[in-house]
Amino acid sequence: MQRKDDLKLYIGGGYVAAQSGQTFETVDPAHNAPICNVHLAGKADVDAAVGSARQGFEVWSRMTGAARGRVLQKAADLLRAHRDELARLETLDAGKPLSETPEADVDSGADCLEYFAGLASKLGGEYQEVDDAFFYTRREPLGVCAGIGAWNYPLQIICWKAAPALAAGNAMVFKPAELTPLSAPRMAELMTEAGLPDGVLNVVQGFAETGQALVNHPGVAKVSLTGEAETGKVVASEAARSSLKHVTMELGGKSPLLVFDDADLDNAVSGAMLGNFATQGEVCTNCTRVFVHADVVDDFLDRLVKRTQAIKLGDPSDPSVQMGPLISREHQKVVLDYIETGKREGANLLVGGGVPEASELADGNYVLPTIFDRCTDEMTIVREEIFGPVMSVLTFRDEDEVLKRANDTRYGLASGVFTRDLNRAHRCARELQSGICWVNHYNVTPIEMTFGGAKQSGLGRENGRQAIEYYSQLKSVFVATGDCEAPF
Numbered sequence: 001m002q003r004k005d006d007l008k009l010y011i012g013g014g015y016v017a018a019q020s021g022q023t024f025e026t027v028d029p030a031h032n033a034p035i036c037n038v039h040l041a042g043k044a045d046v047d048a049a050v051g052s053a054r055q056g057f058e059v060w061s062r063m064t065g066a067a068r069g070r071v072l073q074k075a076a077d078l079l080r081a082h083r084d085e086l087a088r089l090e091t092l093d094a095g096k097p098l099s100e101t102p103e104a105d106v107d108s109g110a111d112c113l114e115y116f117a118g119l120a121s122k123l124g125g126e127y128q129e130v131d132d133a134f135f136y137t138r139r140e141p142l143g144v145c146a147g148i149g150a151w152n153y154p155l156q157i158i159c160w161k162a163a164p165a166l167a168a169g170n171a172m173v174f175k176p177a178e179l180t181p182l183s184a185p186r187m188a189e190l191m192t193e194a195g196l197p198d199g200v201l202n203v204v205q206g207f208a209e210t211g212q213a214l215v216n217h218p219g220v221a222k223v224s225l226t227g228e229a230e231t232g233k234v235v236a237s238e239a240a241r242s243s244l245k246h247v248t249m250e251l252g253g254k255s256p257l258l259v260f261d262d263a264d265l266d267n268a269v270s271g272a273m274l275g276n277f278a279t280q281g282e283v284c285t286n287c288t289r290v291f292v293h294a295d296v297v298d299d300f301l302d303r304l305v306k307r308t309q310a311i312k313l314g315d316p317s318d319p320s321v322q323m324g325p326l327i328s329r330e331h332q333k334v335v336l337d338y339i340e341t342g343k344r345e346g347a348n349l350l351v352g353g354g355v356p357e358a359s360e361l362a363d364g365n366y367v368l369p370t371i372f373d374r375c376t377d378e379m380t381i382v383r384e385e386i387f388g389p390v391m392s393v394l395t396f397r398d399e400d401e402v403l404k405r406a407n408d409t410r411y412g413l414a415s416g417v418f419t420r421d422l423n424r425a426h427r428c429a430r431e432l433q434s435g436i437c438w439v440n441h442y443n444v445t446p447i448e449m450t451f452g453g454a455k456q457s458g459l460g461r462e463n464g465r466q467a468i469e470y471y472s473q474l475k476s477v478f479v480a481t482g483d484c485e486a487p488f
Contacts, residue, residue: 007036007182010184010202012048013197017039026180042206053144060166060171069118071191080107083110087102094327095325097316100279108447109160116468145170149175149184151282151327154183165224172201184205188203223239248459250452254382255286256287260418261296268418272304276288285414287415308351326365335387345380347372348372367389410455414434416438425440433454435451448464
C-alpha cells in the first residue's frame, strides 16, 4: 500500500491524486492521533472514476463467468495471505480489537469473494415453450454500480458490495466512510493484483458531497448504501430523482432479543453480549432491546452483569483486549448523552454508564459496556438507535405480548429468540417483523445467508444467491418458430 502520510484515490488500476489537491486527515480512534492525509474526491474525480469504471465494464462484462470467478477467487486468496496486515489496518482505522478483526473482517471478506467467485459461472435463466414458439431469460449486468460504505466494517462492506456486483459482470466505484478510509483502496489494490481489469473497481474517498456526486451521476446504474435510515431515505430519493437508479439500502435497526423462561440462560447471555458489545456495540443488527421472561430475569441479569464486568476494555492493538474505542469523539459524546438520558428517564443503571478511569485510555473514545434494566418501551434508549455498547433489558410474561412489543418499532433489521421449544421458536420467527431472525444464537452472518431488513431498515438484500439478483436485470427473449401473423 502507499505511504501512510498520503493516501490517494484508486482509479483505473492505480493510485491518483485528487484533481483539486485537497486532502483530509484521518485519525486513530484509540488515541485520536493522526494516521495520514487522505485525498478528497470531488466531482471531477467522481467523473473520472465512473468513466474508468465504464471502460473496465466493457472488458469485464464480456469475460465469461468462469473467468470472472477465477479473479475473485485469486482475490480471496490474497486477502487470506495478507490477513495479519489487513486485520491490523482495520484495528488502526476503526478501533476494532485485534481479537476480532482477523475473523470478523478479513476472513468474512475473503469468504464473500470466494462465495461469489463460485456463483459467477452459474448465472442462468429459464427456458419454456409457448405454443409454436419459446422464450428464454438471461441475467445481465447493470453497468457501473456505486457502493457507499459505513465505518463499522470497512473491509467487509466493500467485499459484500463488490463481490456480487463483479460476479454479475458489473464495475463498481466505492466510497468508504470518511472515518475509515484505509482498507478499501488496499482491497482494490489486491483485486488488481488478482487480475481484475483496470477500472473495474475504483475507490474515491470523501464526505457526503462525494457520495452525492456518485448518487446523482448519470453514468451510475445502481447505488448500494450501508448507513442510517435517514441517510438511506435521502439517497434513495436522489437516486430515483436523478435517473431512477436501482438501489440496495442496508440501514439501521433497533432489534429485539426474546429470552423465554425455558432458555439456556448462559447461552442467552452469550447471545445478548454478542448482540450488544461486539465491535463496541457499533453494529446495525444489534439486539439492544433484550426482552427477558419475568420468571428468569433476575438469574439472567446476575449472569449478564458478572460477565460484562469481566470484559477487557483497552487498546485494540493488544490481542487480549475484547473491546476497543468508539469511532470518534463526536460519537462517544452521542452515546454518553444517550446514557444520561436513560438515567434521567428512570432506567436503572446496572453496570457501566461512563468512560474508563484508566489514564492510558483517556485519549481514546472509550465507553464502558453499559446495561440498563427496569426499562419501558417508551424510553428514548429503547426507541432510538444508539450504535454503542448500551443494552436495555425489559421483562415480559406472555408470548403474544412480547411479540407485539418487539414489533413496535419503525425498524425491522434483525431479531433473536432463545428457547428450547422448537414450535415457539418457529412461531416467533414467523411473527417477528425483521429481515433476519436468529434462534439460540445472535449476530452470525454467514455469506451464504441473505442479509437485509424490513420496514425502515432497508431495501434489497446482500449476500446469498439472492444478492446477484440485485446486481443484474432480467431480460426475456422470445423466439418465434413460425411466421408473424398480423391482423392488418
